[in-house]
Amino acid sequence: xxxxxxxxxxxxxxxxxxxxxxxxxxxxxxxxxxxxxxxxxxxxxxxxxxxxxxxxxxxxxxxxxxxxxxxxxxxxxxxxxxxxxxxxxxxxxxxxxxxxxxxxxxxxxxxxxxxxxxxxxxxxxxxxxxxxxxxxxxxxxxxxxxxxxxxxxxxxxxxxxxxxxxxxxxxxxxxxxxxxxxxxxxxxxxxxxxxxxxxxxxxxxxxxxxxxxxxxxxxxxxxxxxxxxxxxxxxxxxxxxxxxxxxxxxxxxxxxxxxxxxxxxxxxxxxxxxxxxxxxxxxxxxxxxxxxxxxxxxxxxxxxxxxxxxxxxxxxxxxxxxxxxxxxxxxxxxxxxxxxxxxxxxxxxxxxxxxxxxxxxxxxxxxxxxxxxxxx
Amino acid sequence: xxxxxxxxxxxxxxxxxxxxxxxxxxxxxxxxxxxxxxxxxxxxxxxxxxxxxxxxxxxxxxxxxxxxxxxxxxxxxxxxxxxxxxxxxxxxxxxxxxxxxxxxxxxxxxxxxxxxxxxxxxxxxxxxxxxxxxxxxxxxxxxxxxxxxxxxxxxxxxxxxxxxxxxxxxxxxxxxxxxxxxxxxxxxxxxxxxxxxxxxxxxxxxxxxxxxxxxxxxxxxxxxxxxxxxxxxxxxxxxxxxxxxxxxxxxxxxxxxxxxxxxxxxxxxxxxxxxxxxxxxxxxxxxxxxxxxxxxxxxxxxxxxxxxxxxxxxxxxxxxxxxxxxxxxxxxxxxxxxxxxxxxxxxxxxxxxxxxxxxxxxxxxxxxxxxxxxxx
DNA sequence: CCCTGGTGTGAATCAACGC
DNA sequence: CGCGTTGATTCACACCAGG
Numbered sequence: 001x002x003x004x005x006x007x008x009x010x011x012x013x014x015x016x017x018x019x020x021x022x023x024x025x026x027x028x029x030x031x032x033x034x035x036x037x038x039x040x041x042x043x044x045x046x047x048x049x050x051x052x053x054x055x056x057x058x059x060x061x062x063x064x065x066x067x068x069x070x071x072x073x074x075x076x077x078x079x080x081x082x083x084x085x086x087x088x089x090x091x092x093x094x095x096x097x098x099x100x101x102x103x104x105x106x107x108x109x110x111x112x113x114x115x116x117x118x119x120x121x122x123x124x125x126x127x128x129x130x131x132x133x134x135x136x137x138x139x140x141x142x143x144x145x146x147x148x149x150x151x152x153x154x155x156x157x158x159x160x161x162x163x164x165x166x167x168x169x170x171x172x173x174x175x176x177x178x179x180x181x182x183x184x185x186x187x188x189x190x191x192x193x194x195x196x197x198x199x200x201x202x203x204x205x206x207x208x209x210x211x212x213x214x215x216x217x218x219x220x221x222x223x224x225x226x227x228x229x230x231x232x233x234x235x236x237x238x239x240x241x242x243x244x245x246x247x248x249x250x251x252x253x254x255x256x257x258x259x260x261x262x263x264x265x266x267x268x269x270x271x272x273x274x275x276x277x278x279x280x281x282x283x284x285x286x287x288x289x290x291x292x293x294x295x296x297x298x299x300x301x302x303x304x305x306x307x308x309x310x311x312x313x314x315x316x317x318x319x320x321x322x323x324x325x326x327x328x329x330x331x332x333x334x335x336x337x338x339x340x341x342x343x344x345x346x347x348x349x350x351x352x353x354x355x356x357x358x359x360x361x362x363x364x365x366x367x368x369x370x371x372x373x374x375x376x
Numbered sequence: 377x378x379x380x381x382x383x384x385x386x387x388x389x390x391x392x393x394x395x396x397x398x399x400x401x402x403x404x405x406x407x408x409x410x411x412x413x414x415x416x417x418x419x420x421x422x423x424x425x426x427x428x429x430x431x432x433x434x435x436x437x438x439x440x441x442x443x444x445x446x447x448x449x450x451x452x453x454x455x456x457x458x459x460x461x462x463x464x465x466x467x468x469x470x471x472x473x474x475x476x477x478x479x480x481x482x483x484x485x486x487x488x489x490x491x492x493x494x495x496x497x498x499x500x501x502x503x504x505x506x507x508x509x510x511x512x513x514x515x516x517x518x519x520x521x522x523x524x525x526x527x528x529x530x531x532x533x534x535x536x537x538x539x540x541x542x543x544x545x546x547x548x549x550x551x552x553x554x555x556x557x558x559x560x561x562x563x564x565x566x567x568x569x570x571x572x573x574x575x576x577x578x579x580x581x582x583x584x585x586x587x588x589x590x591x592x593x594x595x596x597x598x599x600x601x602x603x604x605x606x607x608x609x610x611x612x613x614x615x616x617x618x619x620x621x622x623x624x625x626x627x628x629x630x631x632x633x634x635x636x637x638x639x640x641x642x643x644x645x646x647x648x649x650x651x652x653x654x655x656x657x658x659x660x661x662x663x664x665x666x667x668x669x670x671x672x673x674x675x676x677x678x679x680x681x682x683x684x685x686x687x688x689x690x691x692x693x694x695x696x697x698x699x700x701x702x703x704x705x706x707x708x709x710x711x712x713x714x715x716x717x718x719x720x721x722x723x724x725x726x727x728x729x730x731x732x733x734x735x736x737x738x739x740x741x742x743x744x745x746x747x748x749x750x751x752x
Numbered sequence: 753c754c755c756t757g758g759t760g761t762g763a764a765t766c767a768a769c770g771c
Numbered sequence: 772c773g774c775g776t777t778g779a780t781t782c783a784c785a786c787c788a789g790g
Contacts, residue, residue: 434780435780435781436779436780436781437780437781509783510783510784511782511783511784512782512783513781513782513783514780514781514782514783515780515781516780516781517779517780517781518779518780518781519780522781522782563783563784564783564784566783566784566785567784567785567786568785
C-alpha cells in the first residue's frame, strides 16, 4: 500500500521529505499549506466541476457553503466557487518550483472561472488542451451538442520564467515526427482500468484515464520529478507517476478514495531506467564553439567555407571569425550579413568540402561531442 | 452593396426596422444601445482576443510571422479587457430575444474571461465548442503544443428559458445519423475565400471560415431569423446568413472592413428554400501515431520490436521513441538509422511478435481505427 | 494535360546563456 | 538585472512556374 499521511503528522516537520509518494489525508488547502515552498515540479489538478448539484463546496476558511438554487444564490455560488478556486491555486503557486507548471482539467461548468483566476494570479497560460473523448456520453434530450470533450489548461508559474520542462522532441518523435497538437484523442476511463467497489459500482465518479495522465506527465516532467495532485481521488496521477519513474504527492479527504488509491498504486510496477529515457533534441546537447573546431584542427585558418549552393564563400581566420568581402564576424553574424538577414545559424549555413561533397560545419561538432577529436 | 448605416441615422428611430441587413458603422456598445430590446434571435461575436504578443516571431526560415498587432486588440490590463467584455455582453443581452442564444469565439488568451463573465451576467452556458483546425500555424520554437484549435461558447440568454432554437435532427441527419459533437473540424480561412486587397494582402487578420459560421447558423437559427454580429469585420456572418436565408445586422467601426464586407455580401446569392437543408462534411481516416498504440496498451514500454527478418531490434521507450545501440528516435528515424538509409516507414519496417509470427506494427493501427470509425 | 518542386503564409501570448 | 551573442526552430495548403 502507498503510505497515507494524516495531515497532523505532516505538520510535525521533524522529518522533512517524508511526504514524498504519500497520500496526505486532509483538506486540500490546509494540506498544501503544510508543504514547503518550491517543493514540487508539476501539479495536476482535477478540481470539483459541478456547481449546480450543490456538492460540498468549502470556503478558504473551510466552512461549508450552503447549496443554493435561486438567482441570487446562483451568483453567490459562483462567488464561492471562485474563492475556493483562488485559495487552492494560490496555495499551489507557493508550493510549485519557480520553473514549475500546473495542469487543471475541467468542463464548461468551471473551466472558464479556473482559467480567468489562473490569469489573475499571474500564472502564464501556455496552452489549453482539448481532451476529445472517443466514447462520450450521448446527449439524451437532444437539446444541445454532445458534450464530447473536456478542457485542460497548462500554465507556468511565472510569465518571465521560460525554463519550464517541455519534452518537445520526445512528443514529436512519438507522434510520427510532427509536433503534438493541442487536441488529444482518448477513450474515457472504463473497462478493467475503472476501479470498482465490492458492490460492482464505480469507486469514483470522474476517474480519469491513465493514458491522459501519461501524456501530461511525459510532456511536462522529467524522471525523478515530483508531481502533486491536490484532488487525488483514486490516484490516477500517482499510479501513472510511479509507473513513469516520477514521484507523486496526493491530497485527498475521503477515506474510501484513499484506500482505493493506495492499493492501486501499490500494485504498480515502475518501468526501468532504459525505458524511461526521454528523447532530447539539439537544444539539450552540449555547446561546441567554432573555436573548438579550430583548436582541434577540424578546420584550419585560411580554409574556405561556402553555403550549400556555393553562392557565398568566406575564409576562416585564426581568431575563429570568418571574413568575406571586407566584412568579418562570427559564423552566425557573417552568414546573416552576406544574405542580408537579421539572423542566421552559421552551423547549418556554412559548409566545408569533403571529397566533392559539401557538408555543413555542424557535422564537425558531432565529432567533438563524440570525443573523437584530440582535445586537451 | 449591402447598406451601411451610420450610427447617428440609426438613433433617429422614426423608421424602425431599417437596420435589418445593414452594417451599422460605429462603436460596438453604442450601436448595440441604439437597437431595440429583444430584437435579434441570435448573436455571433468574434471579439478581440487580447493576444499580448511579445517581440517579433520568425519562422525557422527567418521569414517574419505577420502577427495580429492591430490597435483594436490592445488592452492595458485584464481588468480593462474584462470591463470591455462586460459592457458589450450586457448590451447584447438586452438586444437578444428572451429565447435567443449567443455564440462567442476566442482562444485561451481571452475565452476564459469571456466565459466567466457570461456566467456572471446570468447567461446559461449550453456548450463549449472546439473548432479544430486542419491546418493551424505550427509552434515555431518548440516550446509549447501546437495551438491547433479555438473555442466557441454557446449560451442562452436566460437559464430558465428552454425554448431556444437548436436544430438537433437536422444536425444529426447531416452527420451520418449520429448526434453532432462538441468538437468540429474545419480548415482555416484561406485561398479564394480569404478576402484580399488590391495589394494582394489579407483585408482582415482574423477572417473566419464560412463553413464554421454555416454550422453555427444552421444549428441555432431558423430561416428568417435575425443574427447580430457586433464585431462584423469583413462580414462572414452576414455573407453566410444571407446565403442561408437569414437576416443579419453587423456592427463595425473600421471603414476598410465595412467596404469589403458590403461588397462581399452584395455578391452572395441566397439559397432557395429546398437547398436550405443541411450539407454534410467529409470524414477523414484518423491518423494514428505511434504514441496512440502505446497509450492504448497495444504496445508497452520495454517491448522489443524487430524488422521482418530479425536482423535489427529496438526497444520501446515510455516516451514513444525507439532505442537501439545507443541511438534513439521515432519509429521512422530509427528504422532509417539502423539500415543506414535516409528515410524509412517505421510502420511497415518494425514488427512485433504474435505467437511465433512477426507482424508489422501497422496492423495495430487498424485496431485503433476500428474503434474510432465515427470520428473526424 | 498532369506532375513536381519551390515559395508563401496563417489570431502566436514561441530561447538560453554569458558577461 | 540588462544586454549582446549564440544558434534552434514548422505544418498544411494554396499558388505558381516549369517540365
